Amino acid sequence: MSEYRFHLQKYRPGSKTTCPNCGKSRCFVKYIDEQGSISFPGNVGKCDHENSCGYHYTPKEYFKDNPVVLEMDEESGKSLLSAPYKTADKTPSCIVPSYIPSSYVLRSLSHYSINPLYQYFCHVFGEDETDRLFGMYRIGTSLKWGGSAIFWQIDINGQTRTGKVMYYNAETGHRVKEPQAFVSWAHSELKLQDFHLKQCLYGEHLLKNSSSPVMLVESEKTAVVMSHFSPIIYGWQQVERTVVSTVKLCRFSKAGRLLSSLI
Numbered sequence: 001m002s003e004y005r006f007h008l009q010k011y012r013p014g015s016k017t018t019c020p021n022c023g024k025s026r027c028f029v030k031y032i033d034e035q036g037s038i039s040f041p042g043n044v045g046k047c048d049h050e051n052s053c054g055y056h057y058t059p060k061e062y063f064k065d066n067p068v069v070l071e072m073d074e075e076s077g078k079s080l081l082s083a084p085y086k087t088a089d090k091t092p093s094c095i096v097p098s099y100i101p102s103s104y105v106l107r108s109l110s111h112y113s114i115n116p117l118y119q120y121f122c123h124v125f126g127e128d129e130t131d132r133l134f135g136m137y138r139i140g141t142s143l144k145w146g147g148s149a150i151f152w153q154i155d156i157n158g159q160t161r162t163g164k165v166m167y168y169n170a171e172t173g174h175r176v177k178e179p180q181a182f183v184s185w186a187h188s189e190l191k192l193q194d195f196h197l198k199q200c201l202y203g204e205h206l207l208k209n210s211s212s213p214v215m216l217v218e219s220e221k222t223a224v225v226m227s228h229f230s231p232i233i234y235g236w237q238q239v240e241r242t243v244v245s246t247v248k249l250c251r252f253s254k255a256g257r258l259l260s261s262l263i
Protein backbone atom coordinates (compact mmCIF):
# COMPACT_ATOMS: atom_id res chain seq x y z
CA MET A 1 0.00 0.00 0.00
CA SER A 2 1.27 3.44 -0.88
CA GLU A 3 2.32 5.75 1.96
CA TYR A 4 0.29 8.45 0.27
CA ARG A 5 -3.47 8.37 0.45
CA PHE A 6 -3.89 10.38 -2.76
CA HIS A 7 -1.52 9.67 -5.59
CA LEU A 8 -1.32 9.54 -9.34
CA GLN A 9 -2.70 6.33 -10.77
CA LYS A 10 -0.05 3.75 -11.57
CA TYR A 11 0.41 3.13 -15.28
CA ARG A 12 -1.37 0.24 -16.90
CA PRO A 13 -2.43 -0.09 -20.55
CA GLY A 14 -5.32 2.26 -21.21
CA SER A 15 -5.02 4.12 -17.91
CA LYS A 16 -3.88 7.37 -19.50
CA THR A 17 -6.66 9.52 -20.89
CA THR A 18 -7.06 12.68 -22.95
CA CYS A 19 -5.75 15.80 -21.23
CA PRO A 20 -8.57 18.25 -20.41
CA ASN A 21 -6.24 21.19 -21.07
CA CYS A 22 -4.21 20.46 -24.20
CA GLY A 23 -6.55 17.83 -25.66
CA LYS A 24 -3.78 15.37 -26.45
CA SER A 25 -4.71 11.74 -26.06
CA ARG A 26 -3.19 9.13 -23.73
CA CYS A 27 -1.12 11.60 -21.71
CA PHE A 28 -3.30 12.38 -18.71
CA VAL A 29 -2.83 10.57 -15.37
CA LYS A 30 -5.64 10.84 -12.82
CA TYR A 31 -5.37 11.02 -9.05
CA ILE A 32 -6.91 8.23 -7.03
CA ASP A 33 -7.78 7.74 -3.37
CA GLU A 34 -5.88 4.81 -1.93
CA GLN A 35 -8.73 4.30 0.54
CA GLY A 36 -11.28 4.29 -2.27
CA SER A 37 -13.80 6.60 -0.63
CA ILE A 38 -13.23 9.68 -2.80
CA SER A 39 -13.80 9.45 -6.50
CA PHE A 40 -12.20 12.44 -8.19
CA PRO A 41 -13.69 13.95 -11.35
CA GLY A 42 -11.77 13.35 -14.55
CA ASN A 43 -9.92 16.67 -14.50
CA VAL A 44 -8.03 15.99 -11.26
CA GLY A 45 -4.68 14.79 -12.50
CA LYS A 46 -1.55 15.65 -14.36
CA CYS A 47 -0.57 15.95 -18.01
CA ASP A 48 2.63 14.26 -19.23
CA HIS A 49 3.43 17.24 -21.43
CA GLU A 50 4.94 19.34 -18.70
CA ASN A 51 6.47 21.96 -20.92
CA SER A 52 3.93 22.39 -23.67
CA CYS A 53 0.87 21.99 -21.44
CA GLY A 54 1.80 21.94 -17.75
CA TYR A 55 -1.71 21.07 -16.53
CA HIS A 56 -1.64 19.72 -12.98
CA TYR A 57 -4.72 19.83 -10.79
CA THR A 58 -4.04 18.27 -7.39
CA PRO A 59 -6.46 16.73 -4.88
CA LYS A 60 -5.62 19.53 -2.45
CA GLU A 61 -6.64 22.16 -5.01
CA TYR A 62 -9.75 20.16 -5.78
CA PHE A 63 -10.78 20.11 -2.11
CA LYS A 64 -10.16 23.83 -1.79
CA ASP A 65 -12.24 24.52 -4.90
CA ASN A 66 -15.01 22.17 -3.73
CA PRO A 67 -15.41 22.77 0.01
CA VAL A 68 -18.77 20.99 -0.10
CA VAL A 69 -16.85 17.70 -0.39
CA LEU A 70 -15.18 18.50 2.91
CA GLU A 71 -18.32 19.85 4.57
CA MET A 72 -20.05 16.51 4.15
CA ASP A 73 -18.06 15.23 7.07
CA GLU A 74 -16.22 17.77 9.16
CA GLU A 75 -14.02 15.21 10.86
CA SER A 76 -12.84 13.44 7.76
CA GLY A 77 -12.90 16.75 5.90
CA LYS A 78 -10.14 18.13 8.09
CA SER A 79 -8.12 15.00 7.65
CA LEU A 80 -8.59 15.15 3.90
CA LEU A 81 -7.03 18.58 3.66
CA SER A 82 -4.05 17.54 5.74
CA ALA A 83 -3.76 14.05 4.24
CA PRO A 84 -0.42 13.39 2.64
CA TYR A 85 -0.64 13.25 -1.10
CA LYS A 86 1.98 12.73 -3.66
CA THR A 87 2.63 15.10 -6.51
CA ALA A 88 4.96 13.34 -8.87
CA ASP A 89 7.13 16.28 -9.74
CA LYS A 90 7.24 19.93 -9.05
CA THR A 91 5.75 21.87 -11.90
CA PRO A 92 5.82 25.62 -12.28
CA SER A 93 2.55 27.04 -10.98
CA CYS A 94 2.60 29.92 -13.44
CA ILE A 95 3.67 29.17 -16.98
CA VAL A 96 4.17 32.09 -19.32
CA PRO A 97 2.08 31.34 -22.40
CA SER A 98 3.60 31.04 -25.85
CA TYR A 99 2.01 32.86 -28.75
CA ILE A 100 1.60 32.03 -32.40
CA PRO A 101 3.04 34.76 -34.65
CA SER A 102 0.29 36.85 -36.22
CA SER A 103 1.78 36.20 -39.67
CA TYR A 104 0.50 32.59 -39.46
CA VAL A 105 -2.97 33.79 -38.50
CA LEU A 106 -3.10 36.38 -41.29
CA ARG A 107 -1.89 33.88 -43.86
CA SER A 108 -4.66 31.46 -42.87
CA LEU A 109 -7.42 34.00 -43.55
CA SER A 110 -7.71 32.91 -47.16
CA HIS A 111 -8.32 29.84 -49.34
CA TYR A 112 -11.95 29.77 -48.27
CA SER A 113 -12.87 27.81 -51.40
CA ILE A 114 -11.40 24.71 -49.72
CA ASN A 115 -12.72 25.51 -46.23
CA PRO A 116 -15.69 23.17 -45.68
CA LEU A 117 -17.11 25.17 -42.80
CA TYR A 118 -17.02 28.37 -44.87
CA GLN A 119 -18.82 26.57 -47.67
CA TYR A 120 -21.50 25.34 -45.29
CA PHE A 121 -21.96 28.78 -43.72
CA CYS A 122 -22.30 30.38 -47.17
CA HIS A 123 -25.04 27.90 -47.97
CA VAL A 124 -26.93 28.68 -44.76
CA PHE A 125 -26.23 32.38 -44.09
CA GLY A 126 -25.03 33.71 -47.46
CA GLU A 127 -21.57 34.93 -48.38
CA ASP A 128 -21.76 38.42 -46.84
CA GLU A 129 -22.85 37.17 -43.44
CA THR A 130 -20.31 34.33 -43.56
CA ASP A 131 -17.54 36.84 -44.30
CA ARG A 132 -18.71 38.94 -41.37
CA LEU A 133 -18.77 36.00 -38.94
CA PHE A 134 -15.45 34.56 -40.16
CA GLY A 135 -13.89 38.02 -39.95
CA MET A 136 -15.22 38.60 -36.45
CA TYR A 137 -13.84 35.31 -35.11
CA ARG A 138 -10.89 35.30 -37.53
CA ILE A 139 -11.58 31.74 -38.64
CA GLY A 140 -8.81 30.54 -40.92
CA THR A 141 -8.23 27.77 -43.41
CA SER A 142 -5.77 24.91 -43.00
CA LEU A 143 -4.60 22.73 -45.87
CA LYS A 144 -4.88 19.72 -43.56
CA TRP A 145 -7.21 16.96 -44.77
CA GLY A 146 -7.61 18.77 -48.06
CA GLY A 147 -9.07 21.85 -46.36
CA SER A 148 -10.28 22.41 -42.81
CA ALA A 149 -11.21 25.24 -40.46
CA ILE A 150 -8.88 26.83 -37.89
CA PHE A 151 -10.51 28.34 -34.82
CA TRP A 152 -7.82 30.67 -33.52
CA GLN A 153 -7.82 31.24 -29.76
CA ILE A 154 -7.03 34.96 -29.58
CA ASP A 155 -6.88 36.39 -26.08
CA ILE A 156 -8.19 39.71 -24.83
CA ASN A 157 -4.86 41.36 -25.69
CA GLY A 158 -5.03 40.18 -29.29
CA GLN A 159 -2.34 37.51 -28.84
CA THR A 160 -2.96 34.10 -30.40
CA ARG A 161 -2.58 31.22 -27.93
CA THR A 162 -3.21 28.44 -30.45
CA GLY A 163 -5.77 27.34 -33.02
CA LYS A 164 -7.96 24.28 -33.17
CA VAL A 165 -7.99 22.66 -36.60
CA MET A 166 -11.16 20.74 -37.45
CA TYR A 167 -12.53 19.07 -40.51
CA TYR A 168 -16.20 19.43 -41.46
CA ASN A 169 -18.67 18.01 -43.92
CA ALA A 170 -19.41 20.97 -46.23
CA GLU A 171 -22.91 19.66 -46.93
CA THR A 172 -24.15 19.08 -43.40
CA GLY A 173 -21.85 21.38 -41.41
CA HIS A 174 -21.16 18.53 -39.01
CA ARG A 175 -17.70 17.52 -37.90
CA VAL A 176 -16.24 14.47 -39.58
CA LYS A 177 -15.28 11.99 -36.85
CA GLU A 178 -14.76 8.78 -38.82
CA PRO A 179 -12.46 6.96 -39.32
CA GLN A 180 -10.55 9.36 -37.06
CA ALA A 181 -11.24 12.47 -35.01
CA PHE A 182 -9.91 14.98 -37.60
CA VAL A 183 -8.91 17.42 -34.86
CA SER A 184 -5.50 18.96 -34.45
CA TRP A 185 -3.81 21.97 -32.91
CA ALA A 186 -2.06 24.74 -34.79
CA HIS A 187 0.95 24.80 -32.47
CA SER A 188 1.43 21.06 -33.08
CA GLU A 189 1.05 21.40 -36.84
CA LEU A 190 3.54 24.27 -36.92
CA LYS A 191 5.99 22.23 -34.80
CA LEU A 192 6.86 25.26 -32.69
CA GLN A 193 9.73 24.52 -30.31
CA ASP A 194 9.23 24.77 -26.52
CA PHE A 195 5.66 25.90 -26.97
CA HIS A 196 3.85 26.56 -23.69
CA LEU A 197 0.18 26.13 -24.36
CA LYS A 198 -2.11 28.17 -22.20
CA GLN A 199 -5.58 28.23 -23.65
CA CYS A 200 -7.91 31.19 -23.42
CA LEU A 201 -11.62 31.64 -24.00
CA TYR A 202 -12.55 31.15 -27.61
CA GLY A 203 -13.72 34.56 -28.80
CA GLU A 204 -11.98 36.32 -25.90
CA HIS A 205 -10.59 38.99 -28.25
CA LEU A 206 -14.15 40.20 -28.75
CA LEU A 207 -14.44 41.07 -25.06
CA LYS A 208 -12.01 43.97 -25.25
CA ASN A 209 -13.82 47.27 -24.67
CA SER A 210 -17.09 45.36 -24.39
CA SER A 211 -19.43 45.22 -21.44
CA SER A 212 -21.99 43.00 -23.14
CA PRO A 213 -23.23 39.94 -21.32
CA VAL A 214 -21.62 36.71 -22.42
CA MET A 215 -23.02 33.24 -22.94
CA LEU A 216 -20.81 30.21 -22.63
CA VAL A 217 -21.30 27.43 -25.13
CA GLU A 218 -19.55 24.14 -25.66
CA SER A 219 -18.14 24.39 -29.16
CA GLU A 220 -16.49 27.00 -31.32
CA LYS A 221 -18.95 26.45 -34.15
CA THR A 222 -21.90 27.01 -31.80
CA ALA A 223 -20.37 30.30 -30.67
CA VAL A 224 -20.07 31.51 -34.26
CA VAL A 225 -23.56 30.32 -35.23
CA MET A 226 -25.10 31.98 -32.16
CA SER A 227 -23.31 35.21 -33.03
CA HIS A 228 -25.42 35.31 -36.18
CA PHE A 229 -28.61 35.26 -34.12
CA SER A 230 -27.46 37.47 -31.27
CA PRO A 231 -24.62 39.98 -31.41
CA ILE A 232 -23.89 39.70 -27.71
CA ILE A 233 -23.07 36.02 -27.54
CA TYR A 234 -19.48 34.96 -27.49
CA GLY A 235 -18.19 31.51 -27.00
CA TRP A 236 -16.07 29.28 -24.98
CA GLN A 237 -14.97 25.78 -25.63
CA GLN A 238 -15.21 22.65 -23.58
CA VAL A 239 -17.01 24.27 -20.70
CA GLU A 240 -17.69 21.08 -18.82
CA ARG A 241 -14.32 19.41 -19.03
CA THR A 242 -12.04 22.32 -18.18
CA VAL A 243 -14.32 24.50 -16.15
CA VAL A 244 -12.24 24.43 -12.97
CA SER A 245 -8.84 25.00 -14.52
CA THR A 246 -10.08 27.64 -16.91
CA VAL A 247 -11.94 29.59 -14.27
CA LYS A 248 -8.69 29.75 -12.36
CA LEU A 249 -6.92 30.86 -15.46
CA CYS A 250 -9.36 33.66 -15.98
CA ARG A 251 -9.73 34.84 -12.45
CA PHE A 252 -6.84 37.21 -12.97
CA SER A 253 -7.91 38.48 -16.36
CA LYS A 254 -10.51 41.01 -17.34
CA ALA A 255 -12.65 38.16 -18.56
CA GLY A 256 -12.79 36.75 -15.03
CA ARG A 257 -15.74 38.91 -14.04
CA LEU A 258 -17.78 37.32 -16.78
CA LEU A 259 -17.33 33.91 -15.28
CA SER A 260 -18.23 34.76 -11.73
CA SER A 261 -21.82 33.63 -12.16
CA LEU A 262 -20.59 30.28 -13.36
CA ILE A 263 -18.59 29.37 -10.28
Ligand SMILES: [Zn+2]
Pocket (backbone or CB within 6 Å): 019, 020, 021, 022, 023, 024, 027, 047, 048, 049, 053, 054, 055
Ligand atom coordinates in the same frame (compact mmCIF):
# COMPACT_ATOMS: atom_id res chain seq x y z
ZN1 LIG B 1 -2.03 18.42 -21.45
